[in-house]
Amino acid sequence: MRDAIPGNTFKALNYLDPKIALQIREASTKQEITKAAFFNYKGQKTTVNWSLYAHNFERSIFDNQLLEITKEIENITFFEGQKVLTVKNQNEQVSCILNSGLELTGKILIACDGANSSIKKSLFSATSFREDNSYFAVSRYYEGLEHLVKNQNEVYHVKKYPVGYFWIFPLGKGKANVGFGLLPNRKQPKHVNEAFSDIIENDPIISPLFKNAKPLNRTTGAKLPLGGTKSPMSGERFILCGDAASLVDPISGAGIDTAIWSGIFAAECA
Ligand SMILES: Cc1cc2nc3c(=O)[nH]c(=O)nc-3n(C[C@H](O)[C@H](O)[C@H](O)COP(=O)(O)OP(=O)(O)OC[C@H]3O[C@@H](n4cnc5c(N)ncnc54)[C@H](O)[C@@H]3O)c2cc1C
Structure with a gap:
């Protein structure tokens, strides 16, 4: 809505x-x-x-609509109905463990899991994680x-x-x-x-x-x-996007555009 x-x-x-x-x-x-x-x-x-x-x-x-368009693109694999439960970030690689038990490992993780990002919480140490505004x-x-x-x-x-x-x-x-x-x-x-x-x-x-x-x-x-938070948006082997990176415009409350732009910039960096 x-x-x-x-x-x-x-x-x-x-x-x-x-x-x-x-x-x-x-x-x-x-x-x-x-x-x-x-x-x-x-x-x-x-x-x-x-x-x-x-x-x-x-x-x-x-x-x-975006999902259906993206499914037509080659080289993208969807794990629909599955959820990232934990993240391991060590030894030059980063892994996501899904609720099905599947472990996905790569060199970089781009996390777009929304305002209550559990991936963000598990990537930051307790000392560097800050609650956003x-x-x-x-x-x-x-x-x-x-x-x-x-x-x-x-x-x-x-x-x-x-x-x-x-x-x-x-x-x-x-x-x-x-x-x-x-x-x-x-x-x-x-x-x-x-x-x-x-x-x-x-x-x-x-x-x-x-x-x-x-x-x-x-x-x-x-x-x-809201944008303007002091929490970092990236670190070793990861980049956060959209609400996970606190990118909602504080004036308009819009976050769909910034989520998409941040996804594009993250992909270009990767
Ligand atoms: C009431 C309300 C009204 C708004 N109105 C507008 C508006 O009119 N225009 C506008 O531009 N913005 C609006 N926003 C803001 C906008 O909805 C968000 O900024 C935008 O959806 C952010 O996109 P996102 O992809 O970062 O996060 P989301 O859209 O929240 O997507 C995150 C996705 O990650 C998935 N996910 C979460 N955890 C996991 C996990 N562990 N494993 C796998 N997947 C996971 C979720 O299921 C979800 O599909 C509104 C927000 C609210 C609350």
Whole structure:
């Protein structure tokens, strides 16, 4: 449920292979986005036009599309449904042990295992590992948001929660991805979820937009490891990418584009 595919994603895919960028651009259920409207807590709007092509697309379908395209490429072996359990990094080689018991050994490991990267934890010694700066975001699908402009993403600054932002991303056919991200409050682990419901029910600018809206699923969320962390992103025989390297843009909350660019740079280094 992280469905705004930033323009830089298409730039990165185009750099990798223009055919892949085109295949992703031609996805049938996408909603092309040409601008973003930013609302302050008084409801005053500033609009920014995108200079790069971008679209909104259900993230699970986007990820699957990338996977299917990649499976067509020679010399890549997938171990679907398997998980890296442990990593050994010694004697000039690095190995991953999978849950099936299989051990994969090579000269370099590029780890792209997301925000809670267990590979990162096992590669860094206890002394050099640092928890990243993260915020937490939740989102949910809605239909019936009658005010939507189909080619425009909306971002709201909410007076009651100044260190967060609320978004509405249209997906076409009356559906939208709605979410909220906030710096975590350790004393109240459910804070973001509660704030999200509170905004939809009570915020004077946002709540009226939801008068006839219906949620389509339950709210889900995850942490976003922000760029700017002091943890190293590489070491002897390994490179981290994407969320594992804490590359989420702290301003926009986007991490799909930086994940893809970092994968490209890591491959070039390797
Ligand atoms: C609510 C929310 C909304 C967001 N909205 C947007 C948005 O609109 N636009 C945007 O650009 N970004 C958005 N982001 C951020 C974006 O989702 C991430 O930055 C991006 O997915 C990072 O990609 P990644 O490949 O590094 O990690 P992931 O997408 O998390 O992929 C990691 C993969 O590694 C696999 N994995 C994990 N552990 C193991 C293991 N031990 N062995 C094998 N595989 C493993 C996982 O199953 C997963 O497939 C959002 C994030 C959240 C939480």
